[in-house]
Amino acid sequence: MENNKIDNNLLFLTEDNDAKALYTELISGVSKAIADVFTNEKAYIGLSPQELKQKIHVDELLPKQGLGLESVEKLLNEKILPFFLRTPSTDYMAHLHGPALIETVAAELVLSTFNQSMDSWDQSPVATEIELEVIDTLCKLYGYGSTVLHDETVLDKVHPDGVFTSGGSQSNLMALMLARDWYCNTKLNYDVKKFGLPQCYDKFRIYTSEISHFSMEKSAHLLGLGYNAVVKVPVDSKQKMDIVAFKSLVEQDIAQGNIPFCAVATVGTTDYGSIDDIQQMKAICAEHGMWLHADAAYGSGVIMSSKYKDIIGPIFVCDSITVDFHKMFLMPVSCGAFLLKDASNFEALTLHADYLNREEDEEDGYTNLVGKSMQTTRRFDALKVWLSFQVRGQQGWDKIITTCIDNAQYLYKKIASSSSFETVTKPEISSVVFRFIPKRNRDSEEYVNELNKKIRRKLIHDKGIVIGQTVYDHKVFLKFTLLNPRMTHEKLDSLLELISTIGSE
């Protein structure tokens, strides 16, 4: 940046020409510095935690006199940018957190420059209208609100709705809270919003598979139910909920006087991507008057693949759906949505404040989204979805998601046919869990566990390759989470070879 142009008193982008010039220069300088960091395909520079601490340290984080705007690039270049984990690299496949599509990065710039808050229309006029349109499109995408016969008996005519959230954990908490309030309102004729928890609350039970996301327990705790209210249903060999066990656990609980009010189908488990059988779970929920929530934080992206979309099942029969855009959908953190089959259930979250969301606003056509959200101030994340849906279209999205799932299928085939590796289950989405089995020492579990841990560490620090690790049946497994459509079959071959080489050293 040319020093003579810097005015360190400058605070914001405004109509002033100097402000415009500086904004443009600062942003283009930073974006060039970011681009310059991408010098190779490595995901990580390899530094240990101690080395990293030294690199990023500054003596005075809050100096008496600021270093000024001209220091922005230098600071970022010296202290931050080279050390970032580079998620767009095909050497990164550790978690369900992926690279961010380039147009959604541009959207982030737009939304933070204007810094709207989504709570009331007067804080975010265009943002509110865009979020409404995106939510409408998402409801249709997942099959809500259409007048098709969703199951044998019910013609689905209720009006769906939804809201953007900070991600899957928040969406799941909302689901369990709204399910609770719905159950109390409709089955016990009791208003939790007004009176707090009902007397029989300690009998309330939630059913979800034993490998569902830990946000189930966290939410149960937050809702005053506690971990013990979450009944963990065993999974079968494909890592899907055992439906027979689910049914008998519900019946057993009813016989003991407990109150099953909600079940959660995981549409893509965090480790394996396995998908619970929604149709069968719905039948049991319908029989016992229970809410069914779909935690599709991972699997929500599968809907975009014309080849694979049927594997997620009839997700529209669920009363609510968690959708995450910062996982398979490759958008910047944070970006999630919560969809609700019957909008009237949002009533549990509505509260009118005179300064914020006056009742007369709604009557006059001003939508104040705070009435649907647990947050008050909230980001305009919907812009990322809006822009990328427009940019990529159905075809672009189909290609992205299908490529990732195809890659997982390819990798699984290779691993399953090799005597050097062992797998847990065939992947349904894009996560492949496996471990290296050395030719010698086949008997010592301890040795194989340590060897697989060592492989992962060596990959990070010697090669800049970041993969996942998990435990199945007390054994250490490695995991490739294949969210990057740039990954190729050749690259997967070479990664397996590298793992074999390290493992055989």
Ligand SMILES: *Cc1c(COP(=O)(O)O)cnc(C)c1O
């Ligand atoms: C990641 C994940 C979550 C949590 O979502 P966040 O966006 O990280 O809060 C919930 N459920 C499942 C199945 C997940 O994989």
